[in-house]
Amino acid sequence: MQKFNQLTGIAAPLDILNVDTDMIIPKQFLKTIQRSGLGKNLFDEMRYTPEGDEVPDFVLNQSAYRGAEILVAGDNFGCGSSREHAPWALLDFGIRCIISTSYADIFYNNCFKNGILPIVLPQADVDKLMDDAKRGANATVTIDLESQTIQGPDGGTISFEVDAFRKKCLLEGLDDIGLTMKKGAAIDAYENDLAAQPWR
């Protein structure tokens, strides 16, 4: 997994509540058997007309945001389907960090498995960053995971919380399957005890 330490990039405003994973990557793109190549279809039905032309109003089609690496979004981002294709598509497009007031559980987990940092902030902070992001190319934001801070375009600093284990995995780019396999003895012991409940 790609490490996440510090990121300075353009923040794109996606001022919509309850952005679901069907919006992030519609189902017709879930037929792939690979993880890569989904960036061009990120937000496909919002980003392109049925004929395949770009929708000029959509934020990621605007010249200021084509290279966005941070997304500032409305509450309950990533709700709905568990499809990990959603973070794969975001990552493939170049988004490494999302800022919102809340996320759906499965999507939130999926981000950390792919080197994406989903930051949770109070409404007032998200509102501020959303306003900043709407300023376009000037809205460069710096995220520092180590110190858990966000530096806005006007120099103000916002702190955020993140689970210590998830933070460590992101900072070091750890493979959590490898970490769990080191606990193989504990899993063996647990499985031995399962004999008492043969139906399991």
Add this chain to the structure above:
Amino acid sequence: MTGTTLYDKIWNAHMVDEQADGNCLLYIDRHLVHEVTSPQAFEGLRMTSRKVRAPHKVLALADHNIPTTDRTGGVDAIADPESKLQIQTLEKNCAEFGIEYVAMDDIRQGIVHVTGPEQGFTLPGLTIVCGDSHTSTHGAFGALAHGIGTSEVEHVLATQTLIQSKAKNFRINVVGEAPDYITAKDIALAIIGEIGTAGGTGYVLEYAGPAIEALSMEGRMTLCNMSIEAGARAGLVAPDEKTYAFLEGRAKAPKGEDWDEAVAYWRTLVSDADAVFDKEITIDASDLPPLVTWGTSPQDVISIAGAVPNPADIADEARRKSTERALDYMGLKAGTPMQEVAIDRVFIGSCTNSRIEDLRAAAAIAKGKTVASRVSAMVVPGSGLIKQQAEKEGLDKIFIEAGFEWREPGCSMCLAMNADKLAPGERCASTSNRNFEGRQGRGGRTHLVSPEMAAAAAVTGHFTDIRNLKVEG
């Protein structure tokens, strides 16, 4: 010391390891696998030369991509090359890693969340995961069941565990007696309407109270299925005699002494009387009307007797904008009575409402009636066994005579990954679980309803208050 909840008990019984930071390693008893969210996980195993730790705890089948029309040509005859490849990839992966695969021509084939319980793969007190958000369905049996991403699918395949932090406890008491035609779907929609699609975020829901005890296992599955639509990690109903009666004799359920021992253990799986919940609400089922969604989020719920809401009445700016966007997408005008909204399509199916009881309820409404001329309607059973049972009972004939299409089992138009989809602008009364933009096809407009309400809309051509519709005896 205060008592523990049902969730606490299952959690504690599955903890393999607890890290100092509070993250736990949770043992996973059962893993359901389907074709869409698994190929990259198997590929990951191959790339790291890892094995599947406990292949006998995994059950796989294809449901999302599978055609619901004639399948006599087998997988090779699937028209969409990508769908075909995904199904073939699952077949190959199962063979390579020694996992039981229910093939497309197997009578047990169906939607994972229908086949799992039907086979007794789902049992009380187990932890069950699947790369599918509607895994919450299995909570109906008192199993801790939730959806996971593909990286976690790989993690469970390799280690039979999951790294988890504990969720909080949220009890939803549903009291009173549900009136005629008020189903588990209406209860689910009422709850989501009340707490919102993020209302359950960070929680495991436990559904309790007389109206939940009164639900059949099918009804409980419908209810738990939609826990994810409230943002919850999982939904639970404590197991009871109905649970045991449903499971006894199922192919993968324990037998003989094992069964007796298992039931004795399952009887302990209830929240203690003095258990403390982090959050608790009460809903009165006796007050509920049949519900229908008007917008593009499952929380956009209204009584069938109500009208499309007016964004101008909403003070909060973000919510007002969101409502305006939804009404624009749905092609609805504020103030329109829901019963005047005409429909083009009807979909009866999905892991929410495709079980035998759902089909019986819809057939009872459709019997002796005709699907309105403007409407195209389809019924997609949840599994081959349900289809067979329905045909034994003559339900297929009722549907076909009324003008419904009678299809092969699968996810179908719930997410429209196969050929079953809405055309842009088409409006659908759907028994599925999500009314998101584009969910049933780009530009398609989905209204979530119960099977009874879907059948009523099919025969009248518009949303109809089922309580006022004459039903043949």
